[in-house]
Amino acid sequence: MTAFSPDMAASVAGSRSRIGQQLVEAGVVSIGQLQEALRLQPVQRGKGDLIGSILVELGYLGQADLLQFLFQQFRKERLAYQVVPAEEGIIEFRGIEKILDGRRVLDGIDLVIPRGKITAVIGVSGGGKSVTLKHMVGLMKPTRGSVLVGGRDLATLSTKELSQVRRRFSMLFQGGALFDSLSVFDNVAFPLRETTGLSEEVIRHRVERALKEVNLAGMGGKFPDDLSGGMSKRVALARALVTEPEILLLDEPTAGLDPIIENAIHYLICDTFMRTRLTMVLISHAVPDIFNWCHHVVALHQGKVLESAPSWAIAQSENPVIRQFIRGDLEGPIQVI
Amino acid sequence: MTASIQRLGRTALGVIREMGRMALFLAKAVGYFFLPPFRPRNLLRQIHFIGLRSLFVICLTAVFSGFVLSLLGYYTLSRFGSSGLLGPAVAFSVIRELGPVLSGLMVTGLAGSALTAELGIMRIREQLDALEIMGIQPVQYLVVPRIQAALISLPVLTMIFDVIGILGGYVEAVHLLGMSGGTFIGAIELGMTDIGISLVKAVTFGLIISWVCTYKGFYALRGAEGVSQATTSAVVLSSVLILVSDYFITSMML
Numbered sequence A: 001m002t003a004f005s006p007d008m009a010a011s012v013a014g015s016r017s018r019i020g021q022q023l024v025e026a027g028v029v030s031i032g033q034l035q036e037a038l039r040l041q042p043v044q045r046g047k048g049d050l051i052g053s054i055l056v057e058l059g060y061l062g063q064a065d066l067l068q069f070l071f072q073q074f075r076k077e078r079l080a081y082q083v084v085p086a087e088e089g090i091i092e093f094r095g096i097e098k099i100l101d102g103r104r105v106l107d108g109i110d111l112v113i114p115r116g117k118i119t120a121v122i123g124v125s126g127g128g129k130s131v132t133l134k135h136m137v138g139l140m141k142p143t144r145g146s147v148l149v150g151g152r153d154l155a156t157l158s159t160k161e162l163s164q165v166r167r168r169f170s171m172l173f174q175g176g177a178l179f180d181s182l183s184v185f186d187n188v189a190f191p192l193r194e195t196t197g198l199s200e201e202v203i204r205h206r207v208e209r210a211l212k213e214v215n216l217a218g219m220g221g222k223f224p225d226d227l228s229g230g231m232s233k234r235v236a237l238a239r240a241l242v243t244e245p246e247i248l249l250l251d252e253p254t255a256g257l258d259p260i261i262e263n264a265i266h267y268l269i270c271d272t273f274m275r276t277r278l279t280m281v282l283i284s285h286a287v288p289d290i291f292n293w294c295h296h297v298v299a300l301h302q303g304k305v306l307e308s309a310p311s312w313a314i315a316q317s318e319n320p321v322i323r324q325f326i327r328g329d330l331e332g333p334i335q336v337i
Numbered sequence B: 001m002t003a004s005i006q007r008l009g010r011t012a013l014g015v016i017r018e019m020g021r022m023a024l025f026l027a028k029a030v031g032y033f034f035l036p037p038f039r040p041r042n043l044l045r046q047i048h049f050i051g052l053r054s055l056f057v058i059c060l061t062a063v064f065s066g067f068v069l070s071l072l073g074y075y076t077l078s079r080f081g082s083s084g085l086l087g088p089a090v091a092f093s094v095i096r097e098l099g100p101v102l103s104g105l106m107v108t109g110l111a112g113s114a115l116t117a118e119l120g121i122m123r124i125r126e127q128l129d130a131l132e133i134m135g136i137q138p139v140q141y142l143v144v145p146r147i148q149a150a151l152i153s154l155p156v157l158t159m160i161f162d163v164i165g166i167l168g169g170y171v172e173a174v175h176l177l178g179m180s181g182g183t184f185i186g187a188i189e190l191g192m193t194d195i196g197i198s199l200v201k202a203v204t205f206g207l208i209i210s211w212v213c214t215y216k217g218f219y220a221l222r223g224a225e226g227v228s229q230a231t232t233s234a235v236v237l238s239s240v241l242i243l244v245s246d247y248f249i250t251s252m253m254l
């Protein structure tokens, strides 16, 4: 293990390069290489362009090695969370009820989403997962109860304040929700162009990087109608990531993708998380796989929260509904026609 | 008996609620007219969309309306020995009535329906939600430029209709019915009021079309059926409103 000189540590800390420090400490790259990468790191490129990718660009480290390393670090942190869950919440539901078309879709949901962690929402199809996610950004308003983001009740905000709160979020919709009239590139660039004052050059750089991350480099000229389902999902993911949000909501990011791309997306999620420390809420049917990927799990059933706990606790839950769901049994409390 | 009264009451309440929602929608849109950020490119694209879609059909309609007005007018007027008034008769009907009304109906069918379908599809594919998440107001971003574009395009299209309609009447009268060109043109006396009325109608119809069509698309119900229903009801409602308001404007300004 390489020792860190105090001023080296300071310069690394100043550049927010926690990963860089860990890479050096693990002996993956040398101090000299890290220093060179730090010198090259352009400040204006945003949080996404962190030291790891520059080291890869310089050829000091393979992309796969970097991902592997990030994932190991992530595992350590995730396991720590299983023992001592975080206290602090960023999104809070208080007694949420939602009636849609006369049906009670959410029935008294109390929920805390931990800040700076990955939370997975699981549950049977039609159980209200997407509706829950939409409540977190005020796209749907609860029939009863309140939603708090950072301690502020969404219902009390003015339109302008709500817009400001929403800009802290990004959301990947279950159906992608790409704009049909815009090309792939323009779709990903859209939130940057409309809501930031960034120059076109910076935007192009960030969009190209985001497309590369989801394995769609060079596809910017296509239109959403020409894409396969899995491709449009990845474009939508790139659009959600490109703004470097504080809170990322993903509605089934890997549904309909082949296993290789699914794995790559999981790595990308972990990678993004490690670099930016954002709060993530993701809906997924990939159980029990997903328990390796998230700190916290919320199990929803029939509009109620069955359990909200660190992932290992859910994985070992005694609750018959959760157990049936994880095992995919046909017999059990969940009735299958 | 009570059941049918109840149903009637429920329908009436539904209609009133819908009217209230429509009014609020328009008020919200108009509120954004003067609020930044302005997106002139969006506006230009919409003007292009409405204008280009409707221009050819409007010209075609105008020519044939001119033809038929001239033809019918000629036979009617010549019975009373006043075929010399054909020019003013054609010009008067085209400018005050046919120009704005037919342009309005054509734009409704061509651009209005497309507008509703476009917004409806954006609604059911959650694209409007996606805009909201980005902190962009869909009404401001999508509805406002469409209403403004209609307010600008319809008067222009109406003017084009007016000119081409009168030209069509002229061609019919002079080249097919053998009237002298001087008689046709010379007798036309147009005041500013005629043109004013044409423009007032055009602006009103532009507002009706864009308001009704964006509203219906914006609140389309889920599923492909929701969008087709929205499109149909947008076309029907704005056509009816055009004809009704045409009557009131005409009777007020005659």
Ligand SMILES: Nc1ncnc2c1ncn2[C@@H]1O[C@H](COP(=O)(O)OP(=O)(O)OP(=O)(O)O)[C@@H](O)[C@H]1O
Pocket: A100, A101, A105, A123, A124, A125, A126, A127, A128, A129, A130, A131, A132, A174
């Ligand atoms: N806009 C809406 N209007 C009326 N009903 C709705 C609406 N959105 C969702 N629902 C209903 O709410 C219920 C929950 O829907 P939701 O989309 O949250 O399910 P889900 O848990 O995300 O399922 P899936 O895993 O299949 O995506 C469903 O019965 C659905 O029909």
Ligand SMILES: [Mg+2]
Pocket: A129, A130, A131, A174, A251
């Ligand atoms: Mg869903």
